[in-house]
Amino acid sequence: MISFSPGPSQVFPELPRYFQEAFDNDILSANHRSQTFMNMYQEVVQLFREKLHMPEDYQLLFTSSATESWEIISQSLTTKGTFHFYSGHFGKKWYDYAQHIHKSTEKIEFDPEQGFEPFKVDFPLDPDIICVTQNETSNASAIDKDVFEELRKKAPGKMIAVDATSSMGGIELDFNLADIWFASVQKCFGLPAGLGILILSPRAVQKAEQIGERGRYNSLNFILENARKYQTHNTPNVLGIYLLQRSLQAREEIQFTDRKARSRMQELENIVAGKDTLRYLNKFPEHRSRTVLGITGTESMISGIKAEAVKKGLILGAGYGNLKNTSIRIANFPAINDEQFEKLKNFLKEY
Numbered sequence: 001m002i003s004f005s006p007g008p009s010q011v012f013p014e015l016p017r018y019f020q021e022a023f024d025n026d027i028l029s030a031n032h033r034s035q036t037f038m039n040m041y042q043e044v045v046q047l048f049r050e051k052l053h054m055p056e057d058y059q060l061l062f063t064s065s066a067t068e069s070w071e072i073i074s075q076s077l078t079t080k081g082t083f084h085f086y087s088g089h090f091g092k093k094w095y096d097y098a099q100h101i102h103k104s105t106e107k108i109e110f111d112p113e114q115g116f117e118p119f120k121v122d123f124p125l126d127p128d129i130i131c132v133t134q135n136e137t138s139n140a141s142a143i144d145k146d147v148f149e150e151l152r153k154k155a156p157g158k159m160i161a162v163d164a165t166s167s168m169g170g171i172e173l174d175f176n177l178a179d180i181w182f183a184s185v186q187k188c189f190g191l192p193a194g195l196g197i198l199i200l201s202p203r204a205v206q207k208a209e210q211i212g213e214r215g216r217y218n219s220l221n222f223i224l225e226n227a228r229k230y231q232t233h234n235t236p237n238v239l240g241i242y243l244l245q246r247s248l249q250a251r252e253e254i255q256f257t258d259r260k261a262r263s264r265m266q267e268l269e270n271i272v273a274g275k276d277t278l279r280y281l282n283k284f285p286e287h288r289s290r291t292v293l294g295i296t297g298t299e300s301m302i303s304g305i306k307a308e309a310v311k312k313g314l315i316l317g318a319g320y321g322n323l324k325n326t327s328i329r330i331a332n333f334p335a336i337n338d339e340q341f342e343k344l345k346n347f348l349k350e351y
Helices: 015-024 036-049 067-075 089-101 145-154 202-211 218-228 238-251 254-273 299-311 338-350
Strands: 002-004 059-063 082-086 106-109 128-133 159-163 180-183 196-200 292-296 315-317 327-332
Touching: 002 327, 002 338, 036 059, 036 238, 059 067, 059 089, 059 218, 067 089, 067 159, 067 180, 067 196, 067 218, 082 089, 128 145, 145 159, 159 202, 159 238, 196 202, 202 218, 218 299, 238 338, 254 292, 254 338, 292 299, 299 315, 299 327, 315 338
Parallel strands: 002 315, 082 106, 082 128, 128 159, 159 180
Antiparallel strands: 059 196, 180 196, 292 327, 315 327
């Protein structure tokens, strides 16, 4: 079966070889204070700079998941509260978690088909951080680079945090446009779940040090102290980090991955546009995700297309939340090879 679920998603086919290498080279039992681990961590950082164009002065940290970063941000980088812009379930979940820690946390929910327009927003409080979900997987919408540039102009003194869980590693991100970026590896990185990535600007690092929060197991200052030595504060997912290292070594630079993702998504959108039986979950192309295609319809149509896909050896992602039964979500992630993508295209054309 070929999985087009938007997460956990299809993994890179080279993984069995990487698993064997990890076993043969004693990576599976490597201590997170050992030179072996420190070398691996240091290379992952360098690969993020070379392959994903992470700025030289940004810090890369490992977490258990992207959702852990929601908690870390509110615990260690926030004193007054955060301000959240979102259009779907994952953005709302981030807001809900943050509000449990800081009651002054506030939000603006916007229509995913209308997009987010920072210049029209008046902030009702003075937040520590402005929080944005770049790719809202629940409704297959996304926020473009231009919006982040506008947000920087609108709130030049504020830090910006970005949930890039379904886009980091799949499209090119301008890390300079925000101070905090986070993701998990089970989507565009094409790896098994269980490892999160947290990327911080110098300003975010300085803010954590200024606040000085150290009262929790995953306090950011503990994580940063160890990261400076290319170590972790806890016993991490060493295998996941090794798989990330090996897969990044084999991947091309992000601008080429980005180009392919956009080209593939255009092909899929052309197919949907030409079919009377299929409709976009988001009618406006400028607000659609480039890594997750959303298709909507009646419950019977959606259940029918998913069942027919299974017969062809394809797993299509279910809808999410109140869209669960009336939509499907199709991953357009780098681990899906050309042959698998052709099978998906042919299925959609014939359906």
